[in-house]
Amino acid sequence: MALQSLDIARRSATTTPMPSVRQAIEVAKLIDVSTCIGCKACQAACMEWNDIRDEVGGCRGVYDNPADLSPKSWTVMRFAEVEQNGKLEWLIRKDGCMHCADPGCLKSCPAPGAIVQYANGIVDFHQENCIGCGYCITGCPFNIPRISKEDGKAYKCSLCSDRVAVGQAPACVKTCPTGAIQFGSKEQMKDYADHRIQDLKARGYDKAGLYDPPGVGGTHVMYVLHHADQPELYANLPQEPSISPLVSLWKGFAKPLATMALAAVTLGSLFHYVTKGPNEVSKELEDELEKEEAK
Amino acid sequence: MIRNPRDLARYTAQERANHWMVGICFILLALSGLAFFHPAFFPLTQLFGGGTWARILHPYVGVFMAISFLAMFLRFKDLNRMTPADKEWLSRVREMVDGDDHNMPDQGKYNGGQKLMFWVLAVCVLLLFVSGLIMWRAWFHLPVGMVRLGSVLHAATAAVMIAFVIVHIYAAIWTKGTIRAMWYGTVTRAWAKQHHRAWYRQTTGDHR
Numbered sequence: 001m002a003l004q005s006l007d008i009a010r011r012s013a014t015t016t017p018m019p020s021v022r023q024a025i026e027v028a029k030l031i032d033v034s035t036c037i038g039c040k041a042c043q044a045a046c047m048e049w050n051d052i053r054d055e056v057g058g059c060r061g062v063y064d065n066p067a068d069l070s071p072k073s074w075t076v077m078r079f080a081e082v083e084q085n086g087k088l089e090w091l092i093r094k095d096g097c098m099h100c101a102d103p104g105c106l107k108s109c110p111a112p113g114a115i116v117q118y119a120n121g122i123v124d125f126h127q128e129n130c131i132g133c134g135y136c137i138t139g140c141p142f143n144i145p146r147i148s149k150e151d152g153k154a155y156k157c158s159l160c161s162d163r164v165a166v167g168q169a170p171a172c173v174k175t176c177p178t179g180a181i182q183f184g185s186k187e188q189m190k191d192y193a194d195h196r197i198q199d200l201k202a203r204g205y206d207k208a209g210l211y212d213p214p215g216v217g218g219t220h221v222m223y224v225l226h227h228a229d230q231p232e233l234y235a236n237l238p239q240e241p242s243i244s245p246l247v248s249l250w251k252g253f254a255k256p257l258a259t260m261a262l263a264a265v266t267l268g269s270l271f272h273y274v275t276k277g278p279n280e281v282s283k284e285l286e287d288e289l290e291k292e293e294a295k
Numbered sequence: 296m297i298r299n300p301r302d303l304a305r306y307t308a309q310e311r312a313n314h315w316m317v318g319i320c321f322i323l324l325a326l327s328g329l330a331f332f333h334p335a336f337f338p339l340t341q342l343f344g345g346g347t348w349a350r351i352l353h354p355y356v357g358v359f360m361a362i363s364f365l366a367m368f369l370r371f372k373d374l375n376r377m378t379p380a381d382k383e384w385l386s387r388v389r390e391m392v393d394g395d396d397h398n399m400p401d402q403g404k405y406n407g408g409q410k411l412m413f414w415v416l417a418v419c420v421l422l423l424f425v426s427g428l429i430m431w432r433a434w435f436h437l438p439v440g441m442v443r444l445g446s447v448l449h450a451a452t453a454a455v456m457i458a459f460v461i462v463h464i465y466a467a468i469w470t471k472g473t474i475r476a477m478w479y480g481t482v483t484r485a486w487a488k489q490h491h492r493a494w495y496r497q498t499t500g501d502h503r
Binding site: 247 | 301316330333335337339340345346349350351380392394396397414430433438440442443444446447450454455458461462465468469470471472482483485486488489490
């Protein structure tokens with residue numbers, strides 16, 4: 001077995017159970033939007049640790065830079081200017097993979113082992129098994145994975161699974177100068193979030209709360225939001241994300257149903273032949289036409 | 296090489312070549328497509344040089360099949376117009392499946408079942424082509440809602456089409472003397488008289 005910290009709980013396109021006798025603690029990253037200053041140190045740390053260097057882009061008149069996630073930008077700060085209670089608010093959200101407990105990407109992936117979920121909750125892409133179909137993008141409720149034009153493989157935040165495996169916090173957490181990004185067990189992070197939410201409520205943010213959406217079974221990246229009742233204020237963070245019913249139909253119910261239907265048609269044909277026999281030209285008709293030919 | 300000069304020509308060389316272009320594409324598409332649909336079939340990607348090659352090739356083969364199917368559709372569409380006799384044939388298909396064709400109405404070049412097959416497959420190819428383009432990320436970048444709908448439609452239509460093609464292949468195996476029509480183009484007179492009597496009369500002028 002691999003390192004205990006890399007035990008795999010779920011594996012894409014695999015129908016049998018994963019080794020599951022060892023118990024692992026679920027980890028989580030907590031992003032406290034209310035203490036983020038938008039410095040992008042997390043973006044820089046992510047590039048540095050993972051050795052990815054995106055193209056130098058241009059200025060688009062907003063602070064978002066790069067403008068979107070890409071195969072080489074696994075996390076991006078999204079800046080939103082909104083009005084709340086008659087005041088301008090500048091909301092900054094570090095976007096990236098949410099590491100869903102019920103990951104739509106893994107559910108959709110057709111390539112065995114291209115997407116895994118470690119027992120600690122991290123959802124990781126193993127590009128060496130990726131076939132580049134893009135089904136993970138189709139399955140993701142958060143629009144996270146990106147396919148590289150260079151190698152046709154899908155990429156996204158790994159939650160620094162390599163660092164976490166050896167007891168280190170992800171690079172973004174390590175570098176955050178204000179402590180807006182925290183890392184620990186999921187339980188610890190929820191406790192920490194409670195403490196932050198109390199503080200925000202005391203300062204007048206009545207709707208402050210934790211973003212840990214139950215529609216995807218909870219996430220291993222959670223946000224503390226000052227307006228938890230309106231997550232869409234934060235650059236369209238979805239209100240109630242869940243795996244699309246179309247994706248559940250396609251990669252859930254339809255799979256065994258269609259497989260069994262095709263097997264039934266094939267076996268039905270075989271047994272039809274065996275029980276009813278072939279549909280041959282009648283001897284009578286053959287003889288009749290042979291006689292005619294002889295004339 | 297003609298075995299018997301009295302055999303009847305059923306398909307021209309062009310028609311046969313067209314049919315097998317579609318057939319070969321279909322087999323390649325079904326094998327690679329099933330591999331992406333259910334993990335049980337994923338090993339089939341080995342036939343194409345691995346998962347990534349299967350993913351790259353599948354849509355191009357699909358476009359080629361759509362084009363060759365269109366050519367075949369144009370060749371055969373007039374011969375596949377449904378008539379009242381076809382509807383009667385279809386309503387009594389159970390007798391046929393039971394292996395008793397004595398009371399089946401006389402059929403032209405195609406019977407009702409073959410015509411139904413033709414139209415079902417034509418609709419399937421159209422739906423697969425459109426939904427397949429929607430899913431083809433190498434060339435198209437469409438809203439995720441459309442891609443999800445396209446993916447479900449593509450999988451469902453493909454399952455229907457594979458099932459119908461299995462029936463198509465089985466019907467050809469079941470009805471002895473049929474497959475040669477698609478290999479080298481001819482059928483025996485007795486075959487024609489038994490299975491497609493109206494067509495037999497029309498081609499031979501034998502009205503008994």
